[in-house]
Amino acid sequence: MENPNLNYLKEVSGGDASFENSMLTILKTDFPEELLSLKNFYKRKNYEELSLCIHKIKHKIGMLGMPMALEFASKVEIDAKKGNIEQYTELVFILERINVYLKNQ
Numbered sequence: 001m002e003n004p005n006l007n008y009l010k011e012v013s014g015g016d017a018s019f020e021n022s023m024l025t026i027l028k029t030d031f032p033e034e035l036l037s038l039k040n041f042y043k044r045k046n047y048e049e050l051s052l053c054i055h056k057i058k059h060k061i062g063m064l065g066m067p068m069a070l071e072f073a074s075k076v077e078i079d080a081k082k083g084n085i086e087q088y089t090e091l092v093f094i095l096e097r098i099n100v101y102l103k104n105q
Helices: 007-013 017-043 047-063 067-081 088-103
Strands: none
Touching: 007 017, 007 047, 017 047, 017 088, 047 067, 047 088, 067 088
């Protein structure tokens, strides 16, 4: 199982600590809100919006160095658009782990 990390962010920053801190602040602010939106769209069975929300979140997954989770989120995004939400719970489990990681940064 992959763990979130800041390796990719550090790589793209080129050592610019200010950039890294800015991006981390954005992640810490946006991610919990997007996770909450995702859960609300699921509860309302609005799978089109759920799919769009996953699309937004998956870019943050990539920034946190989790390529397998990114690939999985892409699959769930496509499935949700078709109304197939069988793997939603597994995706939320991954996203909750990311959320805890971000809170501890």
